[in-house]
Amino acid sequence: MTASRVLPPVAFGIAVLAAWEVLVVVAGVPAFLLPAPTAIAAQIGAQFDVLVSTAAVTGGNALVGLVAGFVLGVVLALLAAGSRLVSDVLTPVVLAASAVPIVALAPVFTTMFGSTTEIPRRLVVTLVVVVPVFVSTARGLRQVQPVHAELMSSLAATPWQHARFVRLPGAVPFVMTGLRLAAPAAVIAAVVAEYFGGLQNGLGSRISSAAANTAYARAWAFVAASIALGLLFHLAGLLAERLLTRGRTT
Amino acid sequence: MSAVSLHGVDKRFGEVHALDGIELTVDSGEFVSLIGPSGCGKSTLLRVVADLEQPSAGTVAVGGKAPRQARLDQEYGIAFQQAGLLEWRTVTENVELPLHVHGMSKARRRARAAELLELVGLTEFAGSRPSELSGGMQQRVAIARALAPSPRLLLMDEPFGALDEMTRERMQAELLRIARETGAAVLFVTHSIPEAVVLSDRVVVMSPRPGRITDIVGGRRPGGGDPTDDPTDLAPDDIEDVRESGTFFAAITAVREALRKGHG
């Protein structure tokens, strides 16, 4: 981390914040368009306890959905790797799911499970997470280096040994890449799912209710909390990936 | 009993005639190189012996057994151009892999791996990950892995092809010493004339389209390999003398001429 790498983004960030502040205060940009950073910061200070508790609710939903979706994605990918038929049937459905706006299913789950539980949001997060985890894991399980395949067959290894010694450990970096991609997506899905109704106790609900009450600085404070939560999940995913793929070149 | 014997072996990939009427015997403890231009079928020949390809016609025996049985019984060890180490396993665990696959107890395979790492001079890297090793060291681990089940035959497909010349010459001396210490026969594919000559008792020269044996030239020991000769007649440090000897250059010339003849 040299100064030439750290300095430009930091300087740029400060410059943007300063320009933003000056623009809002001097040019009198109305608050509904963009509140001043200082106003947002003041709201963050004033609302700190609420921010933490709402972030905990949204973060909890994201975490539960992330774990469930991760397990489901890996299991489905293993099934697909084990059987050509399962793969042929499953892959188009998952690929279609990647193009479909999954968050729009939030009202469906709310109708099915009731609007007084967290389950609908968690299900939305689960489905959003399944897609990248499945795609990445399936790719990892398919990509066996030819030299490793030849080695295992020269060792007269059984298919199970081939999976145990080469395919499964070889897929670990791909599984972790899937998790890293899915972690921030889980937060995004958890926040957005709240826009579709249901319980009003998370960050997304607070943003829309603050915006509806024209408390724009407060809404931006909750946006800032969502961003912090997203970064937290991203960094946790990155850390998990680094830890589990140490000493590997790929 | 011979380590490998091939009679009338043919191999076709659709229209491509990869091997045509191959007759070859490798005696136990003998070092034989296969050399020839790209597409001459030398790697295919090795893979037929390893039971990674089935011959279209002819008979193959490895240690007196059918290739499939020989593979199941781990009669041979194999090393490829890429070391092909599993990067999530330590050096020791990579060497242990063949023993692990065949269900040897952990204590016994640890002991055997330690022995082999000693043999290839990598004891101090036992706990390292492959990514921490140089290319030459990785290839030494691959050779140790090939030797793990104490095979009577070592199959090598251009194992030093990706190494620089200095490392390569050092690895050749190492390999010769290891082959002698273990008494294993070696079938070695290469496209380097000096490498084939310096290592081998006999150099098998092949030509492409269809792949066939055009000549067999004696290697560092003039007159070809006679298994009754004392295999320790050449001390490992003598290999540097061999590189500068007259017989070495004579053998190189002989192989080069055979290759040219096969092409013409």
Next chain:
Amino acid sequence: MRSRTPLAAVAGFALLVALWELVKLLVPADGVSVGGTRVLPRTDDAAMPHVWTVLARLGDPEVAGAAAARPVGVAVASGALFTLGLALGGLVLGGLLGVVLALVMHRVGLVERAVLPYVVASQTVPLIAIAPLVAGWGGKIAIAGWAWQPWASVMVISSYLAFFPVAVGMLRGLTSPARADVELFRAMAAGWWTTLVRLRLPAAVPHLLPAVRLAAAAAVVGAIVAEISTGTTGGIGRLIISYAQSATGDPSRMYAAILGAAVLGLVAAAAVGALDVGLRRYRGSVR
């Protein structure tokens, strides 16, 4: 990732339908609750209508009994088209800006070092969270005499979601040519522009296409979410919410609208797929 036969894909979707009907058949009407938490869904006709009921609803009038009302299918289709238009508009706008930013970042190293960390980080944070805030613009500002329309807010949200993946993918693509290729162009005394047009742009295609695919999906989600939070009428997102509010009495209408949203996502993906086919020559292998 291509399925061997379209038949298997059809079987996949048929299995989904079968799973839905099976759950409806086997799970009790009021679901299954463990310790006060419902772990299996309610399966009565109000919560999980039959698949065929939903499909049949597409042909019925939007408001039951009203003779003049248009069928639900027409409402859903026109809503989906409206949203598709906004999403594609956002994709084009955001995509072009993303390409421009990538070119600037590539040309000026300082800009890359200053901006790239933010662009990369932006993909990991819920930017879409600000959608309800852009909603406030509607009817309150005017640019050069043109009053800001609610649908413009939707397009803005859609475009900035599409913008970031394209910028990242394009920059990665521009830097993807091998050193040897770049040095060959330098040896031929080719300028920045020639190198860009003849080497870097073609090489960027394999990186750009997956980015555009991501961006298209993001633009669709962005448009739907933005419609909901801005209260823009006319699109599929708003339709889902307004149908959901009366879901207890008429559940299949909401399901029909969500089906429309799914088809919309697939159509947008297919549009990108067409681009993919058009640029096949440059696809090559991603280094």
